Amino acid sequence: MPRPLRVAIVGAGPAGIYAADALLKSEAAVEPGVSIDLFERMPAPFGLIRYGVAPDHPRIKGIITALHQVLDKPQVRLFGNVDYPNDISLDELHSFYDAVIFSTGATADRALAIPGVELDGSYGAADFVSWYDGHPDVPRTWPLEAEKVAVLGVGNVALDVARILAKTAEELLPTEIPANVHEGLKANKALEVHVFGRRGPAQAKFSPMELRELDHSPTIEVIVNPEDIDYDEGSIAERRKNKQTDMVAKTLENWAIRDIGERPHKLFLHFFESPAEILGEDGKVVGLRTERTELDGTGNVKGTGRFTDWDVQSVYRAVGYLSDELPKLPWDVDSGTVPDEGGRVIEAGEHLKSTYVTGWIRRGPIGLIGHTKGDANETVANLLEDHAGGRLRTPAAPEPEAVEAFLGERGVRFTTWQGWYALDAAEKALGEPQGRERVKIVEREDMLKASGA
Structure with a gap:
């Protein structure tokens, strides 16, 4: 029986979520659809928006509203507090997914x-x-x-x-x-x-x-x-x-x-x-x-x-x-990026099969947040071209529950999209007595508890 195209996105900031959005918008061209898991090393999603934009920029933080709409889709799951490669390696990702997109940004x-x-x-x-x-x-x-x-x-x-x-x-x-x-x-x-x-x-x-x-x-x-x-x-x-x-x-x-x-x-x-x-x-x-x-x-x-x-x-x-070097991927020391062609990761002149990049890890920290949409669209278009041409790996365990079981067996305390809603509510509750929209929770353990990790 045909199954959805399984894609892992490492990094749940704007670049990663835009890639998920591009996959969802192309879903009609992929039978029987797509299934997307975002892996984020922080307990909360949104990357640069949450941890790189000054707090007195509510207009820019309003981008979160649009990103929410993507993560609300039933085809998308979030695995927060999961670190690449310590909690899950490239080979392990390939065992669960047809393709892996890295969107880890620059911090x-x-x-x-x-x-x-x-x-x-x-x-x-x-x-x-x-x-x-x-x-x-x-x-x-x-x-x-x-x-x-x-x-x-x-x-x-x-x-x-x-x-x-x-x-x-x-x-x-x-x-x-x-x-x-x-x-x-x-x-x-x-x-x-x-x-x-x-x-x-x-x-x-x-x-x-x-x-x-x-x-x-x-x-x-x-x-x-x-x-x-x-x-x-x-x-x-x-x-x-x-x-x-x-x-x-x-x-x-x-x-x-x-x-x-x-x-x-x-x-x-x-x-x-x-x-x-x-x-x-x-x-x-x-x-x-x-x-x-x-x-x-x-x-x-x-x-x-x-x-x-x-x-x-x-x-x-x-x-x-400057981006952090990603283990198991080629690296350009001068630019601080992963070498690519159209979002396809290139190693020794060849495409590293089923492996892609988008956002600042691909082109460096240039441009505004919205500029990563073009990156995502190009990367996803080439991923889908490889899928249509039969050039992707075949994962050993593509069932959605397999990666959940793997993280559980490894003892990884991961957060979910539903957990973000719980954390979001907790932060808003902290702000309410002071007449503020929210007060950000800082300690990782407190974030995990509020998220129900």
């Missing part, structure tokens, strides 16, 4: 090769984001003694980090921040936050809306130096062809020409300043040295040999995320 900080990164007070932005988003596997406290702080990078993560450091704890209290994060931010001493980019306004990677949101806080004064507003031919061409680039540049221009107001926390956006060294004394950060750069006509920059030392006591490196 680590990309290295920045300048002297002083090892100093006390030098932090990776990803670690700070994990702290304020209540990731269960990071410490519950964060040192916030610095009055002057530097943030390196001009992407949306840098904006998130700068904004969280500059806002007051009370401003963030209406969000879903956990109690330990609120207590930590109450002790935050930062009065000045300096964001540094080595190129100009036309090369900044901010999205226009995220940039404008900086100015919405009643406690944050955003300051741009008029001397940092500069464009060459390459920059002007980029503004003409890219509406978002032009909107970002216009916003920065408007901020550069206005008078500085009286809001207590100052947030400076610096351009044409390339980080050269994090300065230290007795093992601690005492400053940042940058080299002034200038445009070369193409939109790129070159150093001028002029250096400035900035008085800061901590430095946050927001220069990009």
Whole structure:
């Protein structure tokens, strides 16, 4: 008797759920349908949305509503708190599924090769984001003694980090921040936050809306130096062809020409300043040295040999995320991705049978959340082409109950989609007495208990 196409997706963030959605939408072309299991190492789904987006971004977190609709489908199951490869290996996945899609994203900080990164007070932005988003596997406290702080990078993560450091704890209290994060931010001493980019306004990677949101806080004064507003031919061409680039540049221009107001926390956006060294004394950060750069006509920059030392006591490196290497899969060290062709994992020039990738583990941490939809569609289309051509493995135990029994026998305490609803209700119940939508549960054991693992 024919059975549904069985697909495992490792990683239940947006990329993995978009892949599940693409499979469901193609179901009419697959007889007699598809059966999808998502494996997630966290007890809760949603990946980047839950643990990588700042808590004061409810608009972005609203994407969860659309993701919910996918996970609500009867053809989809969630296995949370299941770690690849410690709880289930690639060979074991292949024994249960016709195909495996990896969508594990990127959660680590990309290295920045300048002297002083090892100093006390030098932090990776990803670690700070994990702290304020209540990731269960990071410490519950964060040192916030610095009055002057530097943030390196001009992407949306840098904006998130700068904004969280500059806002007051009370401003963030209406969000879903956990109690330990609120207590930590109450002790935050930062009065000045300096964001540094080595190129100009036309090369900044901010999205226009995220940039404008900086100015919405009643406690944050955003300051741009008029001397940092500069464009060459390459920059002007980029503004003409890219509406978002032009909107970002216009916003920065408007901020550069206005008078500085009286809001207590100052947030400076610096351009044409390339980080050269994090300065230290007795093992601690005492400053940042940058080299002034200038445009070369193409939109790129070159150093001028002029250096400035900035008085800061901590430095946050927001220069990009990096994926963790996945055991049993080929790996490109330079890009931090799994080699692929159209989502098919490629090893020694050949497709690693029945094995696929999508999202940031495939193409690197580039673009906005919604951009992973295109990845998912391409990967799933090629998976289905391989299925139609008889090129997939035949699993030894494709019955849906087989993997459940396997995890049970191995003693894995896994959560389910129904368990997410229980956790969701518990978090909302914690927020209700305070008039908040929810208070995020942080400890892994508490999440497992609330989920009925």
